[in-house]
Amino acid sequence: KVIESIQSRARKVTGRDEIAQVGNISANGDREVGDMIAEAMEKVGNEGVITVEEAKGLHTELDVVEGMxxxxxxxxxYFVTNPEKMVADxxxxxxxxxxxxxxSLQPMLPxxxxIVQSGKPLLIIAEDVxxxxxxxxxxxxxxxxxxxxxVKAPGFGDRRKAMLEDIAVLTGGQVVSEDLGIKLETVTLDMLGTAKSITITKEETTIVDGAGEKAQIEARVAQIRAQIEETTSDYDREKLQERLAKLAGGVAVIKIGGASEVEVKERKDRxxxxxxxxxxxxxEGIVAGGGTALLYSVRALEGLEGENHDQTIGVDIVRRALQAPVRQIAQNAGVDGAVVAGKLLEQDDVEFGYDAQKGEYTNLVKxxxxxxxxxxxxxxxxxxxxAGLLITTECMIADKPEDKSSGGGAPDMGGMGGMGGMGGMGF
Structure with missing residues (x-):
């Protein structure tokens, strides 16, 4: 019932501003990060690949790669055409x-x-040359x-064959495979793929504006989406998602800069x-933040009782746990959590909540x-x-607490990090 309550209040992200707001909140209020993620998603699409890397300079920047x-x-x-940049265009x-x-090139001579007569360049993508x-x-x-x-074909094993097929669909060519009865000796120009331009560096190859038919690309995208739904392996899902992005969207790289290695790593994690x-x-959409999405879900449990005493106690535990995030956020801001939770539960507006940063009650979504x-x-x-696992477990292995002598230093601020474990509070 609580899950249904949360899902019923979720609404779709409608624009770049809302995407930026989610990124801003999740990056601990770093507005630049939110804006950069929103820009990246705008450029490569929701299914595009967005990767995060460490930059070599001080500034954080967004690099968008068109094509595959x-x-x-x-x-x-020796294949380089631009010695200054060391790239082959x-x-x-x-x-x-x-x-x-x-x-051997003997089978390929015809x-x-x-190709020489056509005057066009040729890119060979094979297991190896x-x-x-x-x-x-x-x-x-x-x-x-x-x-x-x-260049060598990307991937390994069955994934390599699948990626070659992806490139074939993108460029409008065929994969020359003896498994399909096609030999190098029989390959003609109309079996080759084409593209507007291809750029090759020492480490990567970028194909821009392949000549593949749109309908075939869309069919291939639908096929990969179906495989993503079916797979149970997180690794396979990630690789399929990458293939999907290269066909359907694009690739964006957010390069994180900073003055020190520690700063860069911390910002990269954020x-x-x-x-x-x-x-x-x-x-799945967005809900009002500040712990209110869980708090207002308490109403879904009104009048709910278990079939026995233990189940009824379980419902009460969940009811208290749903209030824990709001209470903890308020306490971290130096306010009485019980008072804040009580005031919010008197409201009918499920978007109404407590802004801990400004210390005021407001419409959180706005x-x-x-x-x-x-x-x-x-x-x-x-x-x-x-929690269910702990309840049904006879024993648990945990670190033995150490006796720490109380020094004269600053008081313990352990409570400030309460949000990290909010899910288990009250159980």
Whole structure:
């Protein structure tokens, strides 16, 4: 009943401002972080990949990559076309996708001759390009007869085959695979993919504006979405999500800067938390923050009694636990938590709450104090799960408390961190 109450009050995130507000709250009031996450989601879409990295400078910046990017660079520096930036830029290239190693160019000679006549560059994406074949490609590139580059296919095993298929759909080509009865000797120009441009660095390859048909790309996206729903592995889900983003959205990188390593790491952790909270808000919507979403759910338990005395006590425990976050936030702000909780429960407006920062009662949603409904829901469910486990467990292993002699230092401020364990309060 409590979960249903929370979900019934959740409303969809409607714009960039609300996304920024969620990020701002989750990053401990860092407005720059909220705005940057909102901008990243706006540019790459809700399903786009947003990663957080440590920058080398003082400033935090957002870098958005258009098109599909994968972490494989050129196999030889001789493929570079821009020595100053050490990148290989290919304009309107053909893309050959091969799921095995290329050890000899002999089977490819008819194809290479056709490409030379077309005047277009060629990118070979294969499991590997070995010694003699790689040396021959480099020699032809240096002589100016063939504009070419080669990279290893991304991923490993079955995932590599799937990613090659993704690139094939994106570029409008076919994967040359002997499993499908296609050999290198029989490949023609119309079996190759194409793109507006491809940029290859030492570490990554970016394909921009592939020539694949929109309907086929959408079908591939739908297929990957279905796999995400079915998989039970978190790792597989993450990798599928990355593939989906590369096809459907894009890739954004938030690079965290700072004056020291400690500052950068602390800020990176905050941005990670804010990013997860923002994704949760987009997924299941938002509710009023400040612990009020749980507090007002107490009303869903009115008149509810268990089938026996123990169950009735259990309902009372949940009822008290739902008030704990609001009480703790108020106490952390130096206010009587019981008074705040009591005053809020007298209200009919479920968006009304206590702004601990300003020390006033207000409409929390309008004030930008909001929580992702998914975070509130999972916090409650996980707390109930752990509490239930402890109740049914005969013994528990815990650290032995140490006897600390009370010194003359500052008083213990342990209570200020109460929000970290709010889920289990009252159990």
């Amino acid at each position: 990017q994968f972490d494989r660079g050129y196999l030889s520096p 290919l304009d309107n290239p053909y893309v050959l996708l091969f799921d095995k190693k290329v050890s 194809l290479l001759e056709a 070995e010694g003699e074949a790689l040396a021959t490609l480099v020699v032809n590139k240096l002589r100016g007869g063939l504009k070419i580059a080669a 941005v990670d938390d804010a990013l997860h909270a923002t994704r949760a808000a987009v997924e 004030a930008g104090i909001i929580d992702p409904a998914k975070v509130v829901r999972t916090a409650l469910q996980d707390a109930a799960s752990v």
